[in-house]
Amino acid sequence: xxxxxxxxxxxxxxxxxxxxxxxxxxxxxxxxxxxxxxxxxxxxxxxxxxxxxxxxxxxxxxxxxxxxxxxxxxxxxxxxxxxxxxxxxxxxxxxxxxxxxxxxxxxxxxxxxxxxxxxxxxxxxxxxxxxxxxxxxxxxxxxxxxxxxxxxxxxxxxxxxxxxxxxxxxxxxxxxxxxxxxxxxxxxxxxxxxxxxxxxxxxxxxxxxxxxxxxxxxxxxxxxxxxxxxxxxxxxxx
Ligand code: PXP
Numbered sequence: 001x002x003x004x005x006x007x008x009x010x011x012x013x014x015x016x017x018x019x020x021x022x023x024x025x026x027x028x029x030x031x032x033x034x035x036x037x038x039x040x041x042x043x044x045x046x047x048x049x050x051x052x053x054x055x056x057x058x059x060x061x062x063x064x065x066x067x068x069x070x071x072x073x074x075x076x077x078x079x080x081x082x083x084x085x086x087x088x089x090x091x092x093x094x095x096x097x098x099x100x101x102x103x104x105x106x107x108x109x110x111x112x113x114x115x116x117x118x119x120x121x122x123x124x125x126x127x128x129x130x131x132x133x134x135x136x137x138x139x140x141x142x143x144x145x146x147x148x149x150x151x152x153x154x155x156x157x158x159x160x161x162x163x164x165x166x167x168x169x170x171x172x173x174x175x176x177x178x179x180x181x182x183x184x185x186x187x188x189x190x191x192x193x194x195x196x197x198x199x200x201x202x203x204x205x206x207x208x209x210x211x212x213x214x215x216x217x218x219x220x221x222x223x224x225x226x227x228x229x230x231x232x233x234x235x236x237x238x
Contacts, residue, residue, distance in 0.1 A: 001198060004038035004067050004186070005031045006209025011049035024054045025061060032064050038087075040207045042069035042100075043076060045093060052079065059083045067207065069128070072104070072114055081121055088118055089126040089148055089207075099210075100187065103130035103150045106138040115142055126184060131172040140181045147176060148184040148207065151197060155188025166196050173202035191215065 010027040014020070028039045039062055041050045059066050068085040070076035071093030080088050090111070092104050104111075104127055118125045126146035129135040130153075139147045149172055154165035169185065176183035185197055186207035197206065 001203065002037040002184075002205035004040040004065075004184075004205060004207040005034075005036045005212055006040040006042065006069075006186075006207055007031065007213070008042050008049040008209055009213040011051065011054060015049060015051075024050065025057045028058045028062055032062070036064070037205070038065040038067050038207075040067040040069065040089075040209065042091070043079065045071060045073065045075070055079065055083055055085075059085050067126070069100075072108065072110060077114055077117065080123065081117065084121060084123060087124050087126055087146070089128055089146075090114070091128040100128065100150075101152070103135065104128055106135060106142065112142055115144060119143070131168050133172065133175055136172060136176050136179065136181065140179050144181065146182045146184050146204070148186055149173070149203075150187050151185050151189055152187040154197070155190070155193055169197065170200055170202075173200050177202040 007024050007027040010022050011024045014022055014024070024041070031039050039058060041055060041058060043050050043052070043055055055068065059068075065086040067087040067089055068080055068083075069089040069091050070080055072090050073093075090104055091100050092102060094101065106127065106129065115125050124145040126148050127139045127142070127144045128148045128150060129139060131149045136147055149169055151169065154162065154169055157165045173183045173185075182204050183202055184205040184207065185200075185203050188210075189197060189206060189208045190211035194206070194208070197203065
């Protein structure tokens, strides 16, 4: 199973102070050296985390695949066609949402044309969809290379509903395989809930961001504090 690491929240931290660090490009290099298969970044219309220059630098320097998540707008399509990531994942975008809340609506007339334009440039297209058989059939008809099943409902489910959400994801992953469209998944996956999803053999790839970045803070906090204390002590000749 491939792992794409979504590094948007490195940019969130940087932008919170308007500083130049932490650098998403440095994070991308760590994603590469850690054995993950892909760097995932989401360029939002409001540029709340990843900025245009991050997209350019990461695509230019990455040694592993870059998956660029974008809304289906002329601006985003033009940026993706210009910089040519390996994969584009089309997502719905609502300005007020904290994160991508639902899957893409597949009935827009523009979608087929958009997918064709990416294919002409050898960019493979994934559609971020709510798990449903109908959405998978439509994605196949649109000739998308991948679907990414939105695991948000599964991740946020209370324990009485989780089995139903998980069964739906399993059913969708199996159906994707049967009709020949590659199935990825992501959103809200964390160290506790990922196992059920990772056990579904029909899923090709997971894209995980928030939980990995959050865990990194705690795994790294102690060494970061010790590093600062060491510098201070050195200055005081301790
Ligand atoms: N996949 C898609 C299409 C997303 O939009 C996101 C969030 O940007 C993710 C995966 C990663 O979600 P999370 O940050 O909750 O792991």
